[in-house]
Amino acid sequence: MRQHTPVVVVVGTGGTIAGEAAHAGDPLGYTAATLGIEALLDRLPKRPEARLEAEQLMQRDSKDMSAEDWQALALRLGEHLARPEVGALVVTHGTDTLEETAWFLQRVLEPRLPVVLVAAMRPATSLQADGPQNLADALTVALDAAARGRRGVMAVMAGRVWEARGLRKGHTFRLDALQGGEAGALGAVEAGSVRWWRESTDTPGLPDVQRQRALSAPPGAWPRVAVVSSHAGSDGSEVAALLTAGFQGLVVAGTGHATVHHRLQAALDQALLAGSPPPAVWIGSRCPAGDPAATIRGLPVQEGSTEVPALTVWQARVELQLRLLG
Ligand code: ASP
Numbered sequence: 001m002r003q004h005t006p007v008v009v010v011v012g013t014g015g016t017i018a019g020e021a022a023h024a025g026d027p028l029g030y031t032a033a034t035l036g037i038e039a040l041l042d043r044l045p046k047r048p049e050a051r052l053e054a055e056q057l058m059q060r061d062s063k064d065m066s067a068e069d070w071q072a073l074a075l076r077l078g079e080h081l082a083r084p085e086v087g088a089l090v091v092t093h094g095t096d097t098l099e100e101t102a103w104f105l106q107r108v109l110e111p112r113l114p115v116v117l118v119a120a121m122r123p124a125t126s127l128q129a130d131g132p133q134n135l136a137d138a139l140t141v142a143l144d145a146a147a148r149g150r151r152g153v154m155a156v157m158a159g160r161v162w163e164a165r166g167l168r169k170g171h172t173f174r175l176d177a178l179q180g181g182e183a184g185a186l187g188a189v190e191a192g193s194v195r196w197w198r199e200s201t202d203t204p205g206l207p208d209v210q211r212q213r214a215l216s217a218p219p220g221a222w223p224r225v226a227v228v229s230s231h232a233g234s235d236g237s238e239v240a241a242l243l244t245a246g247f248q249g250l251v252v253a254g255t256g257h258a259t260v261h262h263r264l265q266a267a268l269d270q271a272l273l274a275g276s277p278p279p280a281v282w283i284g285s286r287c288p289a290g291d292p293a294a295t296i297r298g299l300p301v302q303e304g305s306t307e308v309p310a311l312t313v314w315q316a317r318v319e320l321q322l323r324l325l326g
Helices: 037-042 067-081 098-109 131-147 208-216 237-244 262-274 313-324
Strands: 007-014 051-060 086-092 114-118 152-157 160-163 187-190 193-196 224-229 247-254 280-285
Touching (some): 067 208, 098 152, 098 313, 131 187, 237 247
Parallel strands (some): 007 051, 007 086, 247 280
Antiparallel strands (some): 160 187
16 A cells, blocks of 8 residues: 555546536436536545545536547646656546547556546436535545556446446436446445455557557547448448548447348448458447447458457447557
8 A cells, every 4th residue: 555645636527427407306407517626526525545636627518528628638637647646537527428538548548547537427416416426436446546556547436436448328317327348347336445346457558659649649630430330221321421521440330249231231341342441340239238349340451450359339439540540
């Protein structure tokens, strides 16, 4: 265990956790991302075991998160991670795209310290506000993980700790909306202490060139990657339209065990044959549960494209965009 009092920087980015409604009884008619991070922290009991620093980096409803936001967030977190007195980072975030931000930060920062994302399903003004407990739990997890030398991007919600990989928003309304893959949660937070159940999964690091470009190349110039879905009646016509619009990568939300309607498959095969250069195509599953490791696969269009880590299609879209930066 560390002997000194670590600094924990709490970075606010918005979300429902910082949202307000006109009526306390209204869990849905609210505006996300209005309360500042200082106000959220002021509601919590003091933490003598940490020196907390609060920083409001942005105020976003996370449905509107952009690649520019990701880049700004990664750069700022990188600056804090480089400070020797910092033991951990906590980031408040909306639930809608938290899984994408989590994977982007994990890949681009590969943090040497814990970076704990935290969210809520009810606005701060709600009778059932879950944000204060989730934020208190995130601080607990950040400090405990730092003391144990655990590292990497995690998410905390409703008493569960999740790793970035495989993370997903799995429910529209329940307070335990964040879920993970088949490997389950990393641990649980109960009554102010953490029980760790397993280690985070190892993922080979992103090559330096891709990491550097993600941090410095203007996001407007990043390769464009779309998610397309396979469904009854798919005709694949969107494939040509997307390639004409300049998309370089496609992640297919396939059926079941990553299967694809034969007409969409024909359109993909045609694009792979005729494209110069051909698009990168990864196939995953639209099933909300099941092991993505078993389902994400890359069509053999370019060297290395078949080595796809176990991700949901939404995280695979981020990963493919990062790979194409190389
Ligand atoms: N729309 C909100 C957001 O993602 C939802 C939430 O935070 O739960 O910012």
